[in-house]
Amino acid sequence: MKLLMINSWEELLTAAAIGIMVVFSVLFVLVLLFELFQVIVLKVAKKKVVKSGIDVDKIKDIPANEIAAISMALYLYLDSMHDEESNVLTIKRIERRYSPWNSKIYGLNNLHR
Amino acid sequence: MKFYLKSNNIEGMKNFRYKIGFLALLLISLFPISIFAQSSGSENLVIESLQKFWNNTGLANFEFKYLAMIVVGLVFIYLGIAHKWEPLLLVPIGFGILIGNVPFTDGFRIGIYEQGSVMNILYSGVVQGWYPPLIFLGIGAMTDFSSLISNPKLMMLGAAAQLGIFVSFIIAYAVGFSPAQSGAIGIIGGADGPTAIFISSRLAPELMGAIAVAAYSYMALVPVIQPPIMKLLTTNKERKIRMKPPRQVTKLEKIIFPIIGLLLTTFISPSAMPLLGMLFLGNLLKESGVTERLADTARNALLNSITILLGVTVGASTQADRFLTVDSLMIFGLGAFSFMIATAGGVLFAKIMNLFLKEGNKINPLIGSAGVSAVPDSARVSQDVGLSYDKSNHLLMHAMAPNVAGVIGSAVAAGILLGILS
Numbered sequence: 001m002k003l004l005m006i007n008s009w010e011e012l013l014t015a016a017a018i019g020i021m022v023v024f025s026v027l028f029v030l031v032l033l034f035e036l037f038q039v040i041v042l043k044v045a046k047k048k049v050v051k052s053g054i055d056v057d058k059i060k061d062i063p064a065n066e067i068a069a070i071s072m073a074l075y076l077y078l079d080s081m082h083d084e085e086s087n088v089l090t091i092k093r094i095e096r097r098y099s100p101w102n103s104k105i106y107g108l109n110n111l112h113r
Numbered sequence: 114m115k116f117y118l119k120s121n122n123i124e125g126m127k128n129f130r131y132k133i134g135f136l137a138l139l140l141i142s143l144f145p146i147s148i149f150a151q152s153s154g155s156e157n158l159v160i161e162s163l164q165k166f167w168n169n170t171g172l173a174n175f176e177f178k179y180l181a182m183i184v185v186g187l188v189f190i191y192l193g194i195a196h197k198w199e200p201l202l203l204v205p206i207g208f209g210i211l212i213g214n215v216p217f218t219d220g221f222r223i224g225i226y227e228q229g230s231v232m233n234i235l236y237s238g239v240v241q242g243w244y245p246p247l248i249f250l251g252i253g254a255m256t257d258f259s260s261l262i263s264n265p266k267l268m269m270l271g272a273a274a275q276l277g278i279f280v281s282f283i284i285a286y287a288v289g290f291s292p293a294q295s296g297a298i299g300i301i302g303g304a305d306g307p308t309a310i311f312i313s314s315r316l317a318p319e320l321m322g323a324i325a326v327a328a329y330s331y332m333a334l335v336p337v338i339q340p341p342i343m344k345l346l347t348t349n350k351e352r353k354i355r356m357k358p359p360r361q362v363t364k365l366e367k368i369i370f371p372i373i374g375l376l377l378t379t380f381i382s383p384s385a386m387p388l389l390g391m392l393f394l395g396n397l398l399k400e401s402g403v404t405e406r407l408a409d410t411a412r413n414a415l416l417n418s419i420t421i422l423l424g425v426t427v428g429a430s431t432q433a434d435r436f437l438t439v440d441s442l443m444i445f446g447l448g449a450f451s452f453m454i455a456t457a458g459g460v461l462f463a464k465i466m467n468l469f470l471k472e473g474n475k476i477n478p479l480i481g482s483a484g485v486s487a488v489p490d491s492a493r494v495s496q497d498v499g500l501s502y503d504k505s506n507h508l509l510m511h512a513m514a515p516n517v518a519g520v521i522g523s524a525v526a527a528g529i530l531l532g533i534l535s
Contacts, residue, residue, distance in 0.1 A: 009286075019282075024272045026377065026525050027522055
């Protein structure tokens with residue numbers, strides 16, 4: 001379907017102007033929608049934090065160094081949580097019957113030089 | 114070591130003896146044929162057959178324009194392998210150029226433009242425009258839109274960089290191309306190979322080879338083309354602007370983004386549906402968390418297969434007799450111009466946005482150039498240029514936002530051009 005018949009400079013410039021305007025407006029509407037969505041998401045998250053009894057303003061004031069230190073401590077703590085192991089090493093012996101199908105000698109080149 | 118050398122010598126000698134033996138056997142087998150030809154008086158037949166064979170060889174059909182294209186193909190391969198410039202594109206395209214420029218005689222269903230040839234069947238994915246949407250499916254399945262969702266205003270940079278498309282659309286018309294051809298040429302500025310192919314297959318199939326090669330070449334040359342323009346349009350102070358780290362995005366936002374993105378963009382620009390539909394489908398497969406197998410196939414096996422086919426066939430479509438024209442040269446020139454305008458558009462729009470933003474929320478204009486959609490190379494260029502002025506200012510995550518917005522923006526722009534011009 002043809003929306004515009006371009007036969008002159010005027011029509012071409014109009015088409016280009018419409019094009020760039022539509023691109024801007026589509027992405028602008030997307031920006032608005034997601035800004036709005038962001039506000040809602042952040043409000044919901046804030047409500048959850050307030051319900052849990054933590055002072056939100058205090059969280060904002062934590063300096064980056066402290067956040068890094070807390071993250072490191074958490075990482076070390078969670079990393080050290082392993083299952084208790086017996087520390088007894090055992091070797092399980094497996095007996096294999098001879099079979100030419102897995103014999104090593106057939107998988108090598110016999111270069112007798 | 115000695116043992117190996119010795120054994121290699123012995124193997125070499127043996128091989129040499131085999132070769133001599135094979136040659137002797139060949140000569141002996143030719144002898145009765147020549148006797149038969151002489152006795153039956155069909156010497157001419159043998160000579161004619163040899164003559165026919167010679168006429169069909171690439172050597173007999175050789176022209177220097179093929180050699181020129183072969184050199185171009187070799188340069189592509191060299192840039193891809195030695196300099197690692199977009200090797201996933203340049204190596205298959207470069208090799209495709211070699212394939213497409215081996216001279217041959219028409220009528221044997223060999224060439225890419227001969228109906229029914231193997232290369233022609235593979236090329237149908239380009240001509241009919243079904244490779245690009247499949248590529249977009251893979252891109253969607255590997256793209257993380259979280260930096261864009263966390264700072265939605267950066268999406269506008271992706272829109273500003275589409276300026277290149279429309280400016281070169283006008284310039285192409287001014288230099289004598291038809292409106293449809295001008296639209297197809299302009300889309301090179303979107304720095305999006307699949308979109309360029311998709312649009313040119315619809316608007317100007319006769320220029321598709323040149324447009325595709327130009328688009329992919331300039332995508333590979335992003336690290337060369339963009340930095341001078343970025344440096345030219347920014348001050349030292351602007352290049353050192355530090356941006357707030359992006360916030361963590363919830364899973365719900367990531368799932369909703371492709372759905373809203375699809376509905377909004379395609380309702381306004383339905384012609385972009387094949388590209389954007391597949392892009393957002395791929396992203397939903399990735400973000401939903403329940404279709405990991407499909408997302409994995411889309412971003413690996415499918416994307417890689419289509420990239421190979423697309424690269425080789427686009428390369429092979431540059432057959433010298435059709436490709437080496439004045440139009441192709443003009444397309445290359447306009448493509449470079451379009452790319453520069455797109456880069457400048459993104460950078461300048463970031464500066465304009467900064468006029469309205471509070472201190473602390475300002476945007477580093479270097480990420481504006483990432484609005485051209487060459488993902489992720491143009492974002493990497495923003496990061497590299499930013500680091501060269503401030504070694505601790507990492508812009509990559511911020512630049513990814515306009516970068517992926519550029520993919521959406523160029524697909525929307527392509528849809529609009531298609532709607533207006535097709």
